[in-house]
């Protein structure tokens with residue numbers, strides 16, 4: 001093993017001291033080094049986050065999007081996609097189903113769809129919080145500060161807004177008409193408004209290097225995020241990046257493990273994307289630092305249309321089947337299912353007055 005790799009691993013005992021160079025070295029690990037990196041990340045996850053896995057039920061309630069991101073199947077110009085919108089009552093019914101299955105968090109996710117006014121979404125959040133004993137995460141993209149404030153007042157607990165890449169030039173190319181600066185501004189608003197904040201990035205984007213991925217982790221540490229969704233880029237033929245190479249399982253796991261070392265207290269999902277590129281992707285991710293899985297609770301009839309990337313797993317599963325698949329994945333990784341909300345550790349300590 002390289003000396004610099006061993007030195008970086010040693011520095012991981014003080015996560016705040018891990019530098020971008022250290023993380024680049026970790027992410028560039030060879031096979032033998034990777035095994036060591038994964039072992040340490042798993043150890044840190046177990047010590048800091050415990051062995052329970054939090055299940056967050058995702059409801060993908062609209063695939064309309066006004067944006068035109070080059071990598072995403074939901075992009076505005078993708079005319080091959082059959083579009084759908086769920087009605088507020090349907091979304092709430094989905095949340096009931098998720099809670100009935102045992103999810104203590106419901107994630108409401110959509111493209112950037114102006115059809116849903118802030119009032120409408122706030123009302124949905126309010127009704128879910130009033131009726132069900134669940135935490136609510138919103139993932140509906142760029143909105144104004146006032147709109148985020150309204151969702152928060154309605155009871156939303158968390159907001160997921162991935163920065164996707166820390167490379168400002170690449171960000172602007174991949175997400176036309178937007179900037180990394182604007183995205184980070186929104187992440188700061190969310191923090192100021194009292195949300196538990198989630199971000200994240202893709203692995204394997206064209207033009208990305210190990211150094212960029214290390215920068216993604218450093219950025220999330222600086223932004224003090226409480227959740228980080230790290231998954232492979234999967235090219236979609238219905239997008240301009242359709243013929244690019246996608247992210248690999250190996251690179252995704254190394255980035256995930258490095259993130260666990262630098263961000264020990266952060267919730268890290270074993271993503272659906274990693275399960276899509278490899279049949280054991282989620283189990284492997286759970287063994288490299290992940291502690292969250294998001295079963296898909298979207299009604300079956302809409303699933304095929306929420307295709308950010310192709311061949312997404314579980315397209316023919318009912319919510320019940322998705323949930324039980326995820327439970328089996330967790331158990332096969334030798335872990336147990338959390339029955340708590342899975343709030344951020346920071347939030348839980350605040351509630352406990354620590």
Ligand code: SF4
Pocket residue numbers: 065066067068069072073074075076110111112141
């Ligand atoms: S990544 Fe998000 S904002 Fe961009 S096209 Fe897809 S759904 Fe819309």
